[in-house]
Amino acid sequence: MQSRASQAASAVSTAQANLEQSRAQVLAAEAEATRASADVDRYRTLYGKDEVSRQQLDQAVAAARTASAQLDSARQRVMAAEAQVNEARSAQGAAIETARQAQTQIGGAQAGVSEALGRLAQANTAPQQVAVSQARV
Numbered sequence: 001m002q003s004r005a006s007q008a009a010s011a012v013s014t015a016q017a018n019l020e021q022s023r024a025q026v027l028a029a030e031a032e033a034t035r036a037s038a039d040v041d042r043y044r045t046l047y048g049k050d051e052v053s054r055q056q057l058d059q060a061v062a063a064a065r066t067a068s069a070q071l072d073s074a075r076q077r078v079m080a081a082e083a084q085v086n087e088a089r090s091a092q093g094a095a096i097e098t099a100r101q102a103q104t105q106i107g108g109a110q111a112g113v114s115e116a117l118g119r120l121a122q123a124n125t126a127p128q129q130v131a132v133s134q135a136r137v
Contacts, residue, residue: 012089029071
């Protein structure tokens with residue numbers, strides 16, 4: 001049972017590491033989206049002055065949309081990773097409770113064995129007590 005609890009603790013650690021990695025990816029995607037948005041603003045200004053082509057502006061807009069989509073995807077991965085952490089923590093709690101219940105059952109079984117051993121010891125001395133009683137008569 002302790003093994004399951006250890007495995008569950010390991011799963012929690014792994015899920016937390018994945019969550020932190022996902023959060024870092026959001027930060028990177030936010031930076032890229034900010035840069036791409038600023039590029040669009042610059043290209044629009046330059047396009048208005050006829051210093052860049054429409055194609056260059058369109059490429060900047062497409063890059064900004066891609067960066068925005070990647071940011072949304074990264075945020076969704078964070079939500080999924082948070083759900084995995086919560087699920088792993090729940091499984092860990094269940095494993096710990098199962099281990100506690102098993103320990104309680106073991107304690108009860110050990111008490112039953114001790115009681116049975118006591119009765120066995122009494123039963124083993126009974127013939128000697130009968131012999132002693134008969135010898136006195």
